[in-house]
Amino acid sequence: MRVEQISVFLENKAGRLAEVARILSEAGVNIRALSLADTSDFGIFRLIVDNNDKAKTALKEQGLTVGKTDVVAVEVDDRPGGLSRILDILSKEQINVEYMYAFVQHSGKDAVIIFRFDDIDAAIKLLMEKGVKVIEGKTVYTL
Amino acid sequence: MIYDEEFEALPREAIEAIQLKRLRDLAERVYATVPFYKKAFDERGVKPDDIKSLEDLQKLPFTMKQDLRDNYPFGMFATPMENVVRIHASSGTTGKPTVVGYTRRDINTWSELMARTLAAAGTHRGDIVHNAYGYGLFTGGLGFHYGAERLGASVIPVSGGNTKRQILLMKDFGPTVLTCTPSYSLHLFDVAGEAGVDFRSLKFKVGVFGAEPWTENIRNEIENKLGLDAVDVYGLSEIIGPGVSAECVEAKNGLHIFEDHFIPEIIDPQTGEPLPYGEVGELVFTTLTKQAFPLIRYRTRDLSVLYREPCKCGRTLVRMGRIMGRSDDMLIIRGVNVFPSQIESVLMSRKDIAPHYVLIVDRKGHMDTLEVEVEVEIKEEAFSGAVKDLQNMGRDIEKDIKDLLGVSCKVRLVEPKTIQRSEGKAQRVIDKRKT
Numbered sequence: 001m002r003v004e005q006i007s008v009f010l011e012n013k014a015g016r017l018a019e020v021a022r023i024l025s026e027a028g029v030n031i032r033a034l035s036l037a038d039t040s041d042f043g044i045f046r047l048i049v050d051n052n053d054k055a056k057t058a059l060k061e062q063g064l065t066v067g068k069t070d071v072v073a074v075e076v077d078d079r080p081g082g083l084s085r086i087l088d089i090l091s092k093e094q095i096n097v098e099y100m101y102a103f104v105q106h107s108g109k110d111a112v113i114i115f116r117f118d119d120i121d122a123a124i125k126l127l128m129e130k131g132v133k134v135i136e137g138k139t140v141y142t143l
Numbered sequence: 144m145i146y147d148e149e150f151e152a153l154p155r156e157a158i159e160a161i162q163l164k165r166l167r168d169l170a171e172r173v174y175a176t177v178p179f180y181k182k183a184f185d186e187r188g189v190k191p192d193d194i195k196s197l198e199d200l201q202k203l204p205f206t207m208k209q210d211l212r213d214n215y216p217f218g219m220f221a222t223p224m225e226n227v228v229r230i231h232a233s234s235g236t237t238g239k240p241t242v243v244g245y246t247r248r249d250i251n252t253w254s255e256l257m258a259r260t261l262a263a264a265g266t267h268r269g270d271i272v273h274n275a276y277g278y279g280l281f282t283g284g285l286g287f288h289y290g291a292e293r294l295g296a297s298v299i300p301v302s303g304g305n306t307k308r309q310i311l312l313m314k315d316f317g318p319t320v321l322t323c324t325p326s327y328s329l330h331l332f333d334v335a336g337e338a339g340v341d342f343r344s345l346k347f348k349v350g351v352f353g354a355e356p357w358t359e360n361i362r363n364e365i366e367n368k369l370g371l372d373a374v375d376v377y378g379l380s381e382i383i384g385p386g387v388s389a390e391c392v393e394a395k396n397g398l399h400i401f402e403d404h405f406i407p408e409i410i411d412p413q414t415g416e417p418l419p420y421g422e423v424g425e426l427v428f429t430t431l432t433k434q435a436f437p438l439i440r441y442r443t444r445d446l447s448v449l450y451r452e453p454c455k456c457g458r459t460l461v462r463m464g465r466i467m468g469r470s471d472d473m474l475i476i477r478g479v480n481v482f483p484s485q486i487e488s489v490l491m492s493r494k495d496i497a498p499h500y501v502l503i504v505d506r507k508g509h510m511d512t513l514e515v516e517v518e519v520e521i522k523e524e525a526f527s528g529a530v531k532d533l534q535n536m537g538r539d540i541e542k543d544i545k546d547l548l549g550v551s552c553k554v555r556l557v558e559p560k561t562i563q564r565s566e567g568k569a570q571r572v573i574d575k576r577k578t
Contacts, residue, residue: 041555
């Protein structure tokens with residue numbers, strides 16, 4: 001039930017993000033979801049794409065530092081309280097969220113939240129027990 | 144193997160007694176025969192008789208490279224030319240070459256020291272020495288040549304160049320000892336590979352490498368690729384040539400300085416004050432026995448460290464660490480002397496970053512506070528995609544540098560291949576305080 005996310009190390013300077021977008025565009029890679037973590041010196045650009053291998057190869061060829069991380073994608077009702085319910089479940093079991101980001105599908109019905117946990121297996125088990133809809137990787141890549 | 148048990152494994156008091164006697168003789172001799180030294184002694188108000196103990200060496204003046212240039216070509220010679228049997232000279236990339244002379248006894252001394260050097264590396268009578276140091280004005284080729292003959296080994300005076308033919312000779316003559324610069328040894332390996340010769344199938348057991356700075360990483364690379372023990376040798380033509388100090392193959396941990404012929408000192412390059420054992424500074428040598436070209440407290444500009452712990456090989460001589468750089472590269476940051484090579488050694492010791500860096504020294508505001516920025520490249524394997532891992536890595540490096548140097552700095556991680564490579568003269572230090 002894990003979803004593969006790629007991360008790109010970027011120095012905090014003008015044009016770096018545009019460069020990554022250009023490389024992915026030229027490689028014909030479609031971005032499904034993204035988030036940017038930044039500090040004053042550097043940023044980490046996190047992406048879920050339709051073709052991980054193609055994206056990684058293209059980025060590495062251009063000399064970028066690319067990492068791979070497993071995350072969990074969860075489907076949430078696109079209405080008030082949807083996110084809150086999931087976070088409550090996690091906090092009660094003391095599962096720590098390292099970071100998260102969300103995107104809304106065009107249907108307008110559901111939102112997808114991407115989570116990074118310290119203990120990914122425990123988190124998946126708990127969420128499924130509580131009836132939360134955890135989405136498989138191949139589903140997310142083609143959303 | 145110790146070539147000269149009598150002098151290489153003396154008790155401390157005995158070696159110091161020999162040094163003092165020879166130092167007093169030296170001071171008398173240069174004062175009487177070299178006008179430069181008479182003037183320099185007089186200006187400091189010191190007489191040869193003032194040398195009562197080894198500590199009194201500090202009363203004597205330094206000799207700088209510029210002094211040798213000012214006395215070009217033979218002004219520093221302490222003996223008439225009729226006693227000089229050999230002249231060597233440095234390349235002289237900046238200005239005129241540095242000229243040095245040898246009497247017959249000097250050549251004899253040098254041959255003995257090079258025999259010691261080769262023996263320390265494990266060379267015996269019966270070994271075949273492939274000597275690819277350049278023969279000519281440069282001291283490398285002839286220094287090793289005379290040492291190998293003195294030891295009773297067979298020497299192939301192949302000199303530098305014509306690498307393909309060297310590979311042929313290595314295959315056919317079966318040399319067991321390789322003597323050349325560390326970079327040339329790797330070039331030999333590459334050319335052998337192109338010629339379809341497996342270097343490791345050759346008969347080499349040891350290589351004695353010097354004449355340029357190298358690192359432990361390069362040692363490992365040479366040993367793995369060439370299949371031999373790689374040992375370090377140090378010297379400079381002003382002092383005698385190669386054979387000032389040499390590593391033993393038993394420990395491969397620091398170079399034994401032949402103290403019966405040279406007194407080493409480590410000084411603060413800024414103040415000229417002597418530094419204690421274990422501290423990094425500029426190497427200074429006094430030649431105790433040389434006749435034609437003796438030098439008092441010659442400043443080498445090479446950075447190293449001295450230590451006197453006995454070695455497992457049995458030698459009691461003081462050892463020096465690898466050359467860590469040039470004293471001209473020293474930075475003074477908040478009153479602390481910092482050598483880029485020290486920061487480099489911290490970075491090299493880490494597995495998660497590539498050893499390419501730039502130091503940026505600056506002054507913020509009106510306060511005389513300085514900041515060192517170390518740009519390093521993170522390696523892909525070390526990149527987890529988590530912000531905290533990178534921040535921890537940066538803080539770890541900052542702490543390592545602070546622990547070693549006592550200077551706080553800020554580490555900034557940069558993307559791979561964005562820092563200029565060290566081929567040629569890469570700029571490692573940007574000192575914004577000067578502009």
